[in-house]
Amino acid sequence: MGGSDVRGEEEPAETGGDHRASGATDSVDRAIEAFRAGEPICVHDADDREGETDILYPATAVDPDALAQLRNDAGGLVCVALAADVADAADLPYYVDAVEHPATMTGATAYGDRPSFSLTVNHSGTYTGITDEDRALTISELGGFAADVADGALGGGDGTLADPTDAFAEEFRVPGHVHLLRAAPELLDERRGHTEFAVALAEEAGIPPAVVVCEMLDDASGEELSVAGAREYADRHDIPFLEGEDVVGALQRDTERR
Numbered sequence: 001m002g003g004s005d006v007r008g009e010e011e012p013a014e015t016g017g018d019h020r021a022s023g024a025t026d027s028v029d030r031a032i033e034a035f036r037a038g039e040p041i042c043v044h045d046a047d048d049r050e051g052e053t054d055i056l057y058p059a060t061a062v063d064p065d066a067l068a069q070l071r072n073d074a075g076g077l078v079c080v081a082l083a084a085d086v087a088d089a090a091d092l093p094y095y096v097d098a099v100e101h102p103a104t105m106t107g108a109t110a111y112g113d114r115p116s117f118s119l120t121v122n123h124s125g126t127y128t129g130i131t132d133e134d135r136a137l138t139i140s141e142l143g144g145f146a147a148d149v150a151d152g153a154l155g156g157g158d159g160t161l162a163d164p165t166d167a168f169a170e171e172f173r174v175p176g177h178v179h180l181l182r183a184a185p186e187l188l189d190e191r192r193g194h195t196e197f198a199v200a201l202a203e204e205a206g207i208p209p210a211v212v213v214c215e216m217l218d219d220a221s222g223e224e225l226s227v228a229g230a231r232e233y234a235d236r237h238d239i240p241f242l243e244g245e246d247v248v249g250a251l252q253r254d255t256e257r258r
Helices: 016-036 064-074 083-087 132-150 164-171 194-205 227-236 244-257
Strands: 039-046 055-057 079-082 118-121 170-180 212-215 241-242
Touching: 016 039, 016 118, 016 194, 016 244, 039 194, 039 227, 039 244, 055 064, 055 194, 064 132, 064 212, 079 083, 079 132, 079 194, 083 132, 083 164, 083 170, 118 132, 132 164, 132 170, 132 212, 164 170, 194 212, 194 241, 194 244, 227 241
Parallel strands: 039 241, 079 170
Antiparallel strands: 039 055, 055 212, 079 212, 118 170
């Protein structure tokens, strides 16, 4: 009863919608706590979009074991989603804007959105860049760069702090083996892809807005892993599983309460 001393009063019954909203919020809260603890979550975007579930991992928490988990258990492309202001600070373009070639995509993808891909990078301390250790280094240092941008440790504008673009160029090399993704500036109000879900949840968790996303594939069919299969995996490994619509609803309700 929220601290009330009244006894014997019945709580008002929840409607079906209220119950679903409460359950969804609880799930999102659990996922946010997992992010804060440096642990992965699973997010299914929507049946009428990609229809895929990705494993999401805070970039600063990624080590070689986490990379092996992504490679073996998910199997898709290992990418790092960056908040728009972090990408802007590093002067990272959209790939389709940077490459002039007859094959460069000029419209939307098959699922209706503009591609969020930017450049590919390796950290300067890597060798080939593809090993679990090398990619984990690249990813964790991307998380560190995002943290520096978010904390105001770069780009003071008065010459007292390092220029973020120069700092990025000192740490990373293009091309590389880690794909960068630029989140839409307005996040879920503008685009509802895994890139935006990842960054929105990171911001809600108060962690650096740099998150690994990796699609879950089915070993037998080679197609995207079914929602049921992804849920079973998440349950087996005690990983929070979220539906995209529940993330949108929970974050909207949180915004309204502020």
